[in-house]
Amino acid sequence: MIPLFETGMSFWLQQGGLPIWAITEPLWNAIQEKITSPSMRTLETGSGLSTCLFAETGCELTALEHHLFWASRITELLGD
Numbered sequence: 001m002i003p004l005f006e007t008g009m010s011f012w013l014q015q016g017g018l019p020i021w022a023i024t025e026p027l028w029n030a031i032q033e034k035i036t037s038p039s040m041r042t043l044e045t046g047s048g049l050s051t052c053l054f055a056e057t058g059c060e061l062t063a064l065e066h067h068l069f070w071a072s073r074i075t076e077l078l079g080d
Contacts, residue, residue: 047074
């Protein structure tokens with residue numbers, strides 16, 4: 001399970017007790033409105049909280065990440 005927290009109008013992930021990514025509730029709602037079926041596909045350049053949130057919708061996800069640390073961190077969070 002992805003360690004996702006909600007505070008007010010934002011969602012965030014934490015590492016060592018500190019937030020490492022954040023996304024506003026209106027942006028998350030917009031993402032959810034666009035992902036209407038688990039069979040949908042997404043492509044992201046870079047990875048982060050939105051990658052985790054897209055994964056939560058169950059859609060097929062591809063994220064292109066050039067930074068090894070972030071690629072490893074997202075892979076660890078998503079369990080892939």
